[in-house]
Amino acid sequence: METTTTTSPSAAATTTDNPGSLHSVEMNPRHHILNRAFALIYLFAILVLFYYHILNLLHSTNSFITFSISFSILISDLILAFMWTTIQSFRMRPLTRQQYPQKITKNFNNEINNFPALDIFICTADPYKEPPLNVVNTALSVMAYDYNPEKISIYVSDDGGSELTLFAFMEAAKFAAYWLPFCRENKIIQRSPDAYFNSNYTENSETKTIKLMYENMKKRIEEVIERGKVDEDYINNEEELQAFTKYWTLGFTRHNHPSIIQVLLESGKDKDMTSHGMPNLIYFSREKNKSSPHHFKAGALNALLRVSGIMTNAPIILTLDCDMYSNDPSTPQRALCYFLDPKLRPNLAYVQFPQTFHGLNEADIYANEIKALFFTNPMGMDGLNGPNYVGTGCFFHRRAFFGTPSSFEQPEIPELFPDHIVNKPIKAQEILRRAHYVASCNYESESNWGSKMGFRYGSLVEDYYTGYRLQCEGWKSVFCNPKRPAFLGDKPISLYDVVSQNKRWNVGLLEVSLSKYSPLTFGVQSMGLVMAHCYSHYAFSPIWSIPLTLYAFIPQLTLLNGVTIFPKVSDSWFFLYVFMFLGAYGQDCLVFMSNEGTFKRWWSDQRMWMIRGLTSHLFGTIEYLTKYLGISTQGFNVTSKVVDNDQGKRYHQGIFDFGVVSPMFVILATTSIINLVAFLKSLAQIFKGDQNLDGIFIQMFIAGFVVINCLPIYEAMVLRSDKGRMPTRVTIFSTFLACTLYMAFAFLLGNM
Ligand SMILES: O=c1ccn([C@@H]2O[C@H](COP(=O)(O)OP(=O)(O)O[C@H]3O[C@H](CO)[C@@H](O)[C@H](O)[C@H]3O)[C@@H](O)[C@H]2O)c(=O)[nH]1
Numbered sequence: 001m002e003t004t005t006t007t008s009p010s011a012a013a014t015t016t017d018n019p020g021s022l023h024s025v026e027m028n029p030r031h032h033i034l035n036r037a038f039a040l041i042y043l044f045a046i047l048v049l050f051y052y053h054i055l056n057l058l059h060s061t062n063s064f065i066t067f068s069i070s071f072s073i074l075i076s077d078l079i080l081a082f083m084w085t086t087i088q089s090f091r092m093r094p095l096t097r098q099q100y101p102q103k104i105t106k107n108f109n110n111e112i113n114n115f116p117a118l119d120i121f122i123c124t125a126d127p128y129k130e131p132p133l134n135v136v137n138t139a140l141s142v143m144a145y146d147y148n149p150e151k152i153s154i155y156v157s158d159d160g161g162s163e164l165t166l167f168a169f170m171e172a173a174k175f176a177a178y179w180l181p182f183c184r185e186n187k188i189i190q191r192s193p194d195a196y197f198n199s200n201y202t203e204n205s206e207t208k209t210i211k212l213m214y215e216n217m218k219k220r221i222e223e224v225i226e227r228g229k230v231d232e233d234y235i236n237n238e239e240e241l242q243a244f245t246k247y248w249t250l251g252f253t254r255h256n257h258p259s260i261i262q263v264l265l266e267s268g269k270d271k272d273m274t275s276h277g278m279p280n281l282i283y284f285s286r287e288k289n290k291s292s293p294h295h296f297k298a299g300a301l302n303a304l305l306r307v308s309g310i311m312t313n314a315p316i317i318l319t320l321d322c323d324m325y326s327n328d329p330s331t332p333q334r335a336l337c338y339f340l341d342p343k344l345r346p347n348l349a350y351v352q353f354p355q356t357f358h359g360l361n362e363a364d365i366y367a368n369e370i371k372a373l374f375f376t377n378p379m380g381m382d383g384l385n386g387p388n389y390v391g392t393g394c395f396f397h398r399r400a401f402f403g404t405p406s407s408f409e410q411p412e413i414p415e416l417f418p419d420h421i422v423n424k425p426i427k428a429q430e431i432l433r434r435a436h437y438v439a440s441c442n443y444e445s446e447s448n449w450g451s452k453m454g455f456r457y458g459s460l461v462e463d464y465y466t467g468y469r470l471q472c473e474g475w476k477s478v479f480c481n482p483k484r485p486a487f488l489g490d491k492p493i494s495l496y497d498v499v500s501q502n503k504r505w506n507v508g509l510l511e512v513s514l515s516k517y518s519p520l521t522f523g524v525q526s527m528g529l530v531m532a533h534c535y536s537h538y539a540f541s542p543i544w545s546i547p548l549t550l551y552a553f554i555p556q557l558t559l560l561n562g563v564t565i566f567p568k569v570s571d572s573w574f575f576l577y578v579f580m581f582l583g584a585y586g587q588d589c590l591v592f593m594s595n596e597g598t599f600k601r602w603w604s605d606q607r608m609w610m611i612r613g614l615t616s617h618l619f620g621t622i623e624y625l626t627k628y629l630g631i632s633t634q635g636f637n638v639t640s641k642v643v644d645n646d647q648g649k650r651y652h653q654g655i656f657d658f659g660v661v662s663p664m665f666v667i668l669a670t671t672s673i674i675n676l677v678a679f680l681k682s683l684a685q686i687f688k689g690d691q692n693l694d695g696i697f698i699q700m701f702i703a704g705f706v707v708i709n710c711l712p713i714y715e716a717m718v719l720r721s722d723k724g725r726m727p728t729r730v731t732i733f734s735t736f737l738a739c740t741l742y743m744a745f746a747f748l749l750g751n752m
């Protein structure tokens with residue numbers, strides 16, 4: 001297809017036509033027209049469908065139960081139609097962008113030293129779920145950016161308050177003195193040591209030496225983790241000893257401890273092995289006590305904003321999760337292509353890179369890629385006001401955390417103003433004293449932090465919520481998706497971890513959709529209908545659970561009882577159903593495949609959509625309700641990044657990992673049983689001549705489609721004996737539940 005380069009209003013002066021520009025946009029207007037034309041046709045079909053539903057309901061002379069069945073299908077279709085409407089916003093004006101980082105040095109008189117300073121925040125929360133060695137690898141990969149190291153400051157926020165993590169970083173600081181010059185001098189692209197040593201690098205005496213050093217550091221870190229404490233024989237000097245004895249005193253727990261700030265490398269003072277400068281490296285753990293809310297990651301990020309404000313106050317900030325290492329050392333320059341554009345700069349809050357994961361299996365069985373969330377939808381939003389913030393791999397303009405583009409929200413102390421210039425060394429007494437002060441539990445009480453300033457509180461998806469609120473204030477963002485992924489992260493590799501992570505997101509999304517800042521009300525007013533629809537699509541994703549659950553049970557349970565609920569094949573309404581199914585699935589598949597997708601991965605993606613509907617969305621909604629009613633107080637359950645060997649092997653082979661007794665799996669197993677029985681029973685009846693395919697085709701098709709999607713579940717229930725199989729208790733309980741449902745329906749439909 002032909003690609004026309006057109007100008008987007010948000011980047012009016014920066015097209016490929018302008019040779020000096022740092023970036024360009026590409027759009028395909030023909031694509032947009034096709035999308036909109038199809039949307040119109042599909043919209044017409046939706047209206048016809050509802051006409052059909054209403055006719056049906058009006059003419060239904062049947063009992064209350066059949067009315068309820070028709071009504072529940074109507075509700076399902078209404079929700080599906082609503083979600084369809086919100087998806088259209090992403091398809092209105094998608095665009096792709098190019099950056100020209102090589103041109104950037106010209107803006108700085110060829111002086112890389114003149115680049116703006118960069119504060120990098122790395123969040124970690126639990127040394128047992130997030131191995132410190134991995135956090136160290138992430139930190140090293142960004143410390144080695146192709147950037148003046150003395151302009152970079154790395155802040156590691158440890159919400160686990162763990163001496164094990166501090167120890168790992170003490171080791172990392174020493175290793176960095178070798179690793180940074182090694183990368184620079186050999187022009188290494190892969191700057192996470194672990195990823196580098198796992199790649200096809202050329203072996204020579206230099207790489208052998210550096211590998212040995214890395215292995216040495218790894219061994220020490222892992223030994224300390226194994227012991228669970230930092231013994232004296234692992235401590236190198238008095239300064240290190242002091243750090244441990246000063247903070248980890250009696251009564252120290254991860255939920256109750258003073259703020260810890262340990263400067264491990266000081267740029268300007270510390271030099272690497274070739275006498276080049278090094279970045280600042282700061283280990284930080286904010287104060288915690290049981291009586292002050294800590295707001296999970298959002299709270300950690302706000303503490304980081306303030307502490308970094310006091311210590312270095314760089315105008316540009318990069319937020320990273322501890323598992324997202326840099327995969328490309330030129331990434332900051334790419335982000336600068338936007339921040340340095342005088343046309344964009346006044347309103348530009350952030351430049352978001354996609355979340356990409358390493359080591360996905362071929363079919364990406366858990367759809368960890370989440371292509372819509374991380375790639376296609378952001379491209380769509382990029383043509384509007386810009387993508388949502390996804391929590392990691394995002395460069396911010398510090399000013400965006402202090403009010404709207406036109407009105408400045410003053411922080412409490414002048415040292416936190418985004419334009420304040422720090423003129424003291426980071427280890428100066430006064431700086432450290434102030435940094436501890438802004439890291440204290442009480443600092444935020446009765447302040448605007450979390451409401452009008454910084455990262456926003458009130459949702460477990462602080463990333464989504466913060467990006468949303470910033471855009472409501474009039475800030476714009478940019479989606480930067482270079483060919484070589486800028487960051488690579490870990491993904492959960494068991495189904496339970498995947499759906500639990502997703503369940504947490506659903507709770508967080510409901511906290512936004514049902515708040516006074518709901519995208520459907522507040523959002524529409526502040527950012528316009530189309531952008532608000534994009535945000536609504538996510539905020540309301542928990543309601544996918546309603547049509548998905550109903551469609552997983554109603555057509556099948558009625559089918560089992562010989563009740564027809566959809567038009568017959570011979571009926572002309574049948575074609576409406578065919579069109580709607582093929583139209584929706586076909587377009588979804590096309591969009592997926594045209595963004596470097598494979599059919600296999602698309603299949604996994606649509607399967608996980610069904611699975612999430614019955615698990616994460618459903619149970620997320622229940623959890624939200626219990627939290628709302630004060631029955632439970634579930635917080636931010638950190639996703640484990642530890643790979644169990646067996647699990648890793650199964651994942652690699654593309655085998656689903658169940659293994660846990662969970663109500664979420666009970667629903668899945670029950671669905672798979674009911675659909676299979678319904679499908680087989682009606683098939684048998686057709687062969688015997690007791691049933692006519694004409695009337696039950698759609699119901700059989702749905703059951704059959706679910707059955708194909710459930711193949712891994714049957715395998716896990718019946719054929720497997722490994723640890724990842726479906727636990728027998730779940731299978732037995734689900735069989736029992738399926739029978740009960742069957743009997744209840746038979747009773748209601750009068751077949752008993
Ligand atoms: O109290 C907490 C809880 C978590 N984290 C950190 O937050 C990050 C994300 O946690 P993770 O368990 O990996 O959650 P995911 O669901 O994988 O993360 C996605 O969803 C989160 C919101 O739910 C976003 O914050 C993330 O950026 C986004 O990648 C990790 O670095 C954690 O260390 C904290 O710093 N403090």
Ligand SMILES: [Mn+2]
Nearest residue numbers: 321323490639
């Ligand atoms: Mn994560």
